[in-house]
Amino acid sequence: MRTKESTKPTIKDVARQAGVSPTTVSYVLNNTRFVSPATEARIRAAIEDLSYQPDLIARSLRANRTLSVGMVVSDITNPFYADVVRGAEDFFSEQHYSLILCNTDESPENELASLQMLRSKKVDGLIIVATGQNIQQLDETSSGGLPIVLVDRRLPEDRLDTVIVDDEQGAFAVVNHLLEHGHTRIGMIKPLGGISTTDHRCQGYEKALRKFGLAPDPSLMINGYSTIKGGTAAALALLDLKPRPTAIFSANNLMSIGLYLAIKQRGLACPKDVAIVGFDDMVWFSVFSPGLTTVYQPSYELGKRAAQLLCQRICGGHTNTAPSLVELPSRLVIRESCGCGSNQANLFFS
Amino acid sequence: MRTKESTKPTIKDVARQAGVSPTTVSYVLNNTRFVSPATEARIRAAIEDLSYQPDLIARSLRANRTLSVGMVVSDITNPFYADVVRGAEDFFSEQHYSLILCNTDESPENELASLQMLRSKKVDGLIIVATGQNIQQLDETSSGGLPIVLVDRRLPEDRLDTVIVDDEQGAFAVVNHLLEHGHTRIGMIKPLGGISTTDHRCQGYEKALRKFGLAPDPSLMINGYSTIKGGTAAALALLDLKPRPTAIFSANNLMSIGLYLAIKQRGLACPKDVAIVGFDDMVWFSVFSPGLTTVYQPSYELGKRAAQLLCQRICGGHTNTAPSLVELPSRLVIRESCGCGSNQANLFFS
DNA sequence: CTGAAAGCGCTTACAG
DNA sequence: CTGAAAGCGCTTACAG
Numbered sequence: 001m002r003t004k005e006s007t008k009p010t011i012k013d014v015a016r017q018a019g020v021s022p023t024t025v026s027y028v029l030n031n032t033r034f035v036s037p038a039t040e041a042r043i044r045a046a047i048e049d050l051s052y053q054p055d056l057i058a059r060s061l062r063a064n065r066t067l068s069v070g071m072v073v074s075d076i077t078n079p080f081y082a083d084v085v086r087g088a089e090d091f092f093s094e095q096h097y098s099l100i101l102c103n104t105d106e107s108p109e110n111e112l113a114s115l116q117m118l119r120s121k122k123v124d125g126l127i128i129v130a131t132g133q134n135i136q137q138l139d140e141t142s143s144g145g146l147p148i149v150l151v152d153r154r155l156p157e158d159r160l161d162t163v164i165v166d167d168e169q170g171a172f173a174v175v176n177h178l179l180e181h182g183h184t185r186i187g188m189i190k191p192l193g194g195i196s197t198t199d200h201r202c203q204g205y206e207k208a209l210r211k212f213g214l215a216p217d218p219s220l221m222i223n224g225y226s227t228i229k230g231g232t233a234a235a236l237a238l239l240d241l242k243p244r245p246t247a248i249f250s251a252n253n254l255m256s257i258g259l260y261l262a263i264k265q266r267g268l269a270c271p272k273d274v275a276i277v278g279f280d281d282m283v284w285f286s287v288f289s290p291g292l293t294t295v296y297q298p299s300y301e302l303g304k305r306a307a308q309l310l311c312q313r314i315c316g317g318h319t320n321t322a323p324s325l326v327e328l329p330s331r332l333v334i335r336e337s338c339g340c341g342s343n344q345a346n347l348f349f350s
Numbered sequence: 351m352r353t354k355e356s357t358k359p360t361i362k363d364v365a366r367q368a369g370v371s372p373t374t375v376s377y378v379l380n381n382t383r384f385v386s387p388a389t390e391a392r393i394r395a396a397i398e399d400l401s402y403q404p405d406l407i408a409r410s411l412r413a414n415r416t417l418s419v420g421m422v423v424s425d426i427t428n429p430f431y432a433d434v435v436r437g438a439e440d441f442f443s444e445q446h447y448s449l450i451l452c453n454t455d456e457s458p459e460n461e462l463a464s465l466q467m468l469r470s471k472k473v474d475g476l477i478i479v480a481t482g483q484n485i486q487q488l489d490e491t492s493s494g495g496l497p498i499v500l501v502d503r504r505l506p507e508d509r510l511d512t513v514i515v516d517d518e519q520g521a522f523a524v525v526n527h528l529l530e531h532g533h534t535r536i537g538m539i540k541p542l543g544g545i546s547t548t549d550h551r552c553q554g555y556e557k558a559l560r561k562f563g564l565a566p567d568p569s570l571m572i573n574g575y576s577t578i579k580g581g582t583a584a585a586l587a588l589l590d591l592k593p594r595p596t597a598i599f600s601a602n603n604l605m606s607i608g609l610y611l612a613i614k615q616r617g618l619a620c621p622k623d624v625a626i627v628g629f630d631d632m633v634w635f636s637v638f639s640p641g642l643t644t645v646y647q648p649s650y651e652l653g654k655r656a657a658q659l660l661c662q663r664i665c666g667g668h669t670n671t672a673p674s675l676v677e678l679p680s681r682l683v684i685r686e687s688c689g690c691g692s693n694q695a696n697l698f699f700s
Numbered sequence: 701c702t703g704a705a706a707g708c709g710c711t712t713a714c715a716g
Numbered sequence: 717c718t719g720a721a722a723g724c725g726c727t728t729a730c731a732g
Binding site for chain 1: 710712
């Protein structure tokens, strides 16, 4: 039974209808000082009656917080980042924060533009998969009072809160597994651009090789775009080497798919002609033929933890605490692409 | 060389430093009336010098638009929706709009909460994959002046702008293809809850059957959650029928993955024991074994078109135009799971 | 060619 | 137990 249909009711309308001041309405809205039960009841009735919804923009301007956070990833289309975003979103929606999503496509310019936009929109905090090319701006933003949490990738000196996965350990485990199968000529395909995840996975790869007395061979480590196509291109380069590597480690989820396509394209058999392992797991990797042996990373958890950390910075007293570095454990997932159980690997489908 | 480090500069600070009024600063900021080159230069210098960034919250309150839009999907973790979101985001970021992302998990309560939040945050528009359970609220919101574009799913009577895919035609084509292989006992697994996509895909399935003189058999149509697990459960029910269907149509991308897992679990061979086809394509479906024959939908384009439509409603004169219904074409993608080329289907991997 | 002033819808010291 | 008033940082008629 609303009185004025034309325009959205404001706090004044509620106040008038309840016969009180906007001040008091505000206090019951925010539950921020005692109001007599009788007036509170009248106010709530008026709110209900007018279907009043507070204007969060006005509130933000006045209260200097927006209940919005920025979420900057390279590409939401990459299932890994979709999981990370979902983990963050689930946490924040519980806290009544909303998420502004930005994709950078790994472009520092896009990243900077997103950063500026988010600052202008006065988000209360920011979670970012950093390209690594705007470190100074990130630092300035953070010391300017906007909490930032890095997720998935570290930045030099760890001056910001960071949530990552134990990339080196994960890569070590999966390459070690390949080595235990007896491989000695193991190629690696990996994203270009010095991001921490790639660096650490390389270190894990090299560490595993050295454990087996092998020297890392630069000609066996091929860079490419971290896309399916990039993976195919890098993999083809590796597959066309003479002699061909007997195994390949793909350090990126989309590149792993490209690796499968490259093997198919060259008419090779996996794991017979070339064994492969990946990094990052996706449910459907088990449906691939052969199933991909890979490193599971807790992607959803990554986003959730980042969100928790950010929330502490925003709300909590963690204002002057030193930045935390949270490292989540990865886990080796053994399927058939490495050569395990390869005799029955393809019995299911004929 | 900024003068005050402590607090963010406002338009007043810029005005003072340039020796003009805030009014004039605002006009050059928005490029909205002529300002003499000399003063404009002084103002721009001041902006630069102070690294002034306008407060978009204040601007929103005053100008009554936020340059934000809401994007409500069931689950960003589903690659189909990730594509849709990306299509929308790409378009909007060009227009300097930002996207607030919400996941509903198909829950009407979550959807309603998102809707209210987005209204309170005064988004300029809204793209939504509707659950179908909040039709009235959506209508009211729209007639209350907030433009809404439905994507992926229609609502009865098409009272809102809608961008969809030709689900019926797509399903018809893929089931028709199965029928041409000679199958007469074709099961279907599909999401529960009367959403338009599922309804139309069922119609396409039934239409194809009837074209071949077959009567749709309700016991061959199994509902499930539109998840991988849901797909597995529904598929197992179908595979355990006696006699077993010789082919299965999965009407949902995640359920298709579940279908593969169910076939594997029962130790059956595809397409020999049971042929399968899906709806919605993902690049990695080609890496599955056998590759999934399915219906490609232009998911990215879906999001992009929805964004365009919304933008027209927001900015353009399309205020009182009748709602448009955009139907994008799907496309049959033939791989091996239907039985095509099955003799060489698994030569690649051994 | 430019400015003074009102006001967007809230919150929050201050006061009683 | 409640209110009057200032003010968050902008934009935009109105005026000259």
